[in-house]
Amino acid sequence: FISKQYLFGGGAVGAAALNIAQAKVGLGFFQAIALGILCNTLVCLAVWMTFSARSTIDKIAAIIFPITAFVAAGFEHSIANMYFVPIALLIKNFGTTEFWGAIGRTPAEYSSLSWESFLIN
Structure with missing residues (x-):
C-alpha cells in the first residue's frame, strides 16, 4: 500500500x-467453505504430482495445470x-x-x- x-x-x-x-x-459461509475445499483439493493434487516428477522442470510443469484450474474456476x-x-x-x-x-x-x-x-x- x-x-x-x-x-x-x-x-x-x-x-x-x-x-x-x-x-x-x-x-456466504457455506459457499466460501465449499470453494476453499475445492481449491485445497487442486493444490494438494499439484503437490502430489510434484512427487512423481524427477527434475525441477517436471515439477514446475506438474503444478501448472492444477493451479491454473483453481484460479480459472474462481475457487477461494x-x-x-x-x-x-x-x-x-x-x-x-x-x-x-x-x-x-x-x-x-x-x-x-x-x-x-x-x-x-x-x-x-
Whole structure:
C-alpha cells in the first residue's frame, strides 16, 4: 500500500483489487467453505504430482495445470484472500483523492468491505 501500487495503470490495479475483495467478502459461509475445499483439493493434487516428477522442470510443469484450474474456476484460496481483502480495506480507507477520481468511484460504493466482513464471512 505504501508503494502506491494501487495507482498503477491509472488506478486499474487498485480498482481490480477492490472489486475482487468485494466479491470475496460477499460470499456466504457455506459457499466460501465449499470453494476453499475445492481449491485445497487442486493444490494438494499439484503437490502430489510434484512427487512423481524427477527434475525441477517436471515439477514446475506438474503444478501448472492444477493451479491454473483453481484460479480459472474462481475457487477461494485463503492466502490470496489474506492479501486482497486487507489491501482493499487500506485502499478504501486511505486511498488518495487522485485514485478515487481516476477510477470514477467513491469509497461508499464499497460499503460491504469491512474488517467485520473479512473476519466473520
